[in-house]
Amino acid sequence: MEIRAIKTQRVLSPTQITLADYAINPYRGCEFGCIYCYALQNKNIRNNEEILGIKINAASVLEKELCYKLPKRVLLGSATECFQYKEMEYKITEKIIQLLNSRNIPYTILTKSHLIAEYLPIIAKNKRNKIYFTLNLHSNKLIKMFEKKTPAIEERIRVIKTITAHKIPLRVHIGPFIPYISSLEKIISLLPESIKEINVELYHHTMGNFTQVLNIIERNFGEDMRNKVNSVYKSRNNYLRFAETLEDRISKAQSKHRIKLFLIMPDFDDYYNEKINYGDNI
Numbered sequence: 001m002e003i004r005a006i007k008t009q010r011v012l013s014p015t016q017i018t019l020a021d022y023a024i025n026p027y028r029g030c031e032f033g034c035i036y037c038y039a040l041q042n043k044n045i046r047n048n049e050e051i052l053g054i055k056i057n058a059a060s061v062l063e064k065e066l067c068y069k070l071p072k073r074v075l076l077g078s079a080t081e082c083f084q085y086k087e088m089e090y091k092i093t094e095k096i097i098q099l100l101n102s103r104n105i106p107y108t109i110l111t112k113s114h115l116i117a118e119y120l121p122i123i124a125k126n127k128r129n130k131i132y133f134t135l136n137l138h139s140n141k142l143i144k145m146f147e148k149k150t151p152a153i154e155e156r157i158r159v160i161k162t163i164t165a166h167k168i169p170l171r172v173h174i175g176p177f178i179p180y181i182s183s184l185e186k187i188i189s190l191l192p193e194s195i196k197e198i199n200v201e202l203y204h205h206t207m208g209n210f211t212q213v214l215n216i217i218e219r220n221f222g223e224d225m226r227n228k229v230n231s232v233y234k235s236r237n238n239y240l241r242f243a244e245t246l247e248d249r250i251s252k253a254q255s256k257h258r259i260k261l262f263l264i265m266p267d268f269d270d271y272y273n274e275k276i277n278y279g280d281n282i
């Protein structure tokens with residue numbers, strides 16, 4: 001992956017995601033390289049090589065923007081991982097967090113990175129901040145299939161426990177939940193008892209790289225499994241049938257583990273517009 005310092009014109013982007021009114025993405029592209037990534041279309045590719053853009057002026061641009069924009073809440077990491085490996089060198093996210101803290105602007109972080117651990121003391125400074133931590137696959141074997149450089153399960157569980165220890169509001173995010181591949185029950189069994197809120201977000205096949213996901217499924221689980229996963233999205237009836245089964249599993253898990261589970265599953269037709277409703281409006 002080529003690393004390139006870039007200058008950005010704008011840091012606060014209005015977002016359709018219901019978690020915040022503005023999103024901030026300190027990087028363009030992402031080292032973690034998840035195959036199903038919804039943000040793939042935003043990536044820079046040149047000569048088949050992906051470029052990671054480091055928005056080196058992000059903090060100073062944000063500082064100016066905050067003179068005339070007052071976000072109610074900011075979403076950090078809607079189209080990149082804020083705590084990827086290069087962050088440890090460039091500290092763009094850290095500067096942004098410090099700035100938001102200094103203005104008392106709350107933020108919600110979407111991450112699957114163990115590297116967030118060293119930022120927890122500064123994130124904990126504003127009690128309204130919240131972390132959505134992703135664990136959508138239940139084995140390291142699956143993680144290797146669908147993600148390139150993300151942390152292993154053990155590291156993620158360790159950081160989930162540390163977030164709880166810092167008393168930062170936390171919701172585990174099982175998303176994207178890939179039908180017949182992600183196992184709700186197995187993921188829950190990996191989580192510490194302190195987890196009280198879980199999102200289950202069904203894979204948004206029109207946004208992620210569905211063909212490549214299906215190819216990986218076929219390579220590892222065979223053609224029947226590929227067809228089975230594909231069939232979920234083939235018709236409204238199939239989709240509703242799958243939804244019923246998933247809802248049933250969610251309600252069983254809810255009573256068994258005494259946790260709140262939130263299903264994020266658009267209406268069949270909503271797959272074809274840009275709406276992403278996380279069911280947690282600001």
Ligand code: SF4
Binds near residue numbers: 031081
């Ligand atoms: S960590 Fe998030 S932004 Fe990065 S590749 Fe994976 S899904 Fe995409």
